[in-house]
Amino acid sequence: MRNKSFFTSVLIAAALTLTGCATPQRHVSLSESTLPSKTQRVGVAMTPLPKVDMQLPGANCLLCIAAATLANSSLIDYTRTLPHEDLPKLKDSLAELLRKKGFNVIVISEDLDISKLPDYSGKGIDIAEKDFSPLKQKYGIDKVILIQITDLGMLRPYSTYFPTSEPKAILKGVGSMVTLNNNAYEWYMPVDLAKGSEGPWDESPNFPGLSNAYFQVLEMGKDAFLKPFNN
Template sequence: MRWRLFAAVAALGIFLSGCAIKPQQPVPLGKDALTSSSAKSAKVGVAMSELPKVDTFFPGADCLLCYAFASASNSALTKHTETLARDDLASLKEDVAAALRKKNVEVTVIKEAIDLKSLPDIRTEVPTAARKDFASLRAKHAVDKLLVIDMPQVGYVRTYASYVPTSDPKAVVTGAAYLVDLKTNTYSWYLPININRAAGAKWDEPPKFPGLTNAYFQAIEASRDSVLKPLADVAVPEGAPATGAQ
């Protein structure tokens, strides 16, 4: 349990240090998002950050003893959470690539997980400017644009006010999907993802928590749909040549 307590304190510190940073606002996926400067279909890399383990989170339990109490009170749920699969999220990268290929976009799937923390930060007030410097990836992967899927939180959230729970647990998937123009380091698309699903009136059903388990897989499916639907709907340049899969 000790590592969870230290993780909670660390997360709180990160949250407080980041309060002054404005959250990135959505950028619509426009009709030219998948084109290059020559108005032809762009070469798009598809990358995904490393998926986190499925876990429980207790925001508001903001002292060590509070978090220890919340962890102990929800230990059965945490134990169950650790058994849940995330395969449908892991396959999203390939599904995104398939959706782009249906639009005759030339796609390169980047097999290794992208380490976003290793990229240099960029401080900017430009609404569509990327917060990380992706320029080094242009030559490395020989692509014009990079579609990134980043899902740093997967599992269940139950809010607390110190020792007191203020909500029932809800299944959550949070993160973002975005398309970066590597020539300008700007977003051609930015989609915040904040999916949550409740189990309904009855959730406390250990050891398998069927209501919350169903909510979890609903949240996974909703997060996938939120990424794939805009890609299915977007137009590409007329006459763009069909390209082979990579």
């Protein structure tokens, strides 16, 4: 029994090693002590916006995906026509908010593709995996505030062939601030918003209930990214 228990422990440890034990970045609240000083220069940037699309998580086999896609084809086609509205201007809104508070701000006009940044060699709590330090010299900034919107559109969860709920409008992303001297997160805030139709959702071809939910989620998302700097 002892040997069996020992080998079981070894197998569990090996499985954990093979599957990895990466820990998601924790939430880091913004505080007065981590805000830029009046002598520091802060950059405000956004990553490329995702395409507006529909997700069908849980339809996890080829036939399941085909069936779910066919069942939701009208909504998928419509979702892909929805605009980003003024999401691209979110970094300008945030920069203006900071300037009104007296901060020295530069808006980074181009989209920041963080996947192209080198990996950071240092490790530790609240240390970014990507190396943001090249931005210090490139833009003449001491800190960077980054808005990442990763998912936008509609989501309907499935269990193989069967939907488990009605579709919802979604917006997901992360707001963060990295100090470029040590690559540390001084603010890290995941955003995960979803809203369903307030009336019938399946009103093809324009889906007014879900359309309203989508535009409400856009407003909720913008408010979520701005609120920490509006206090």
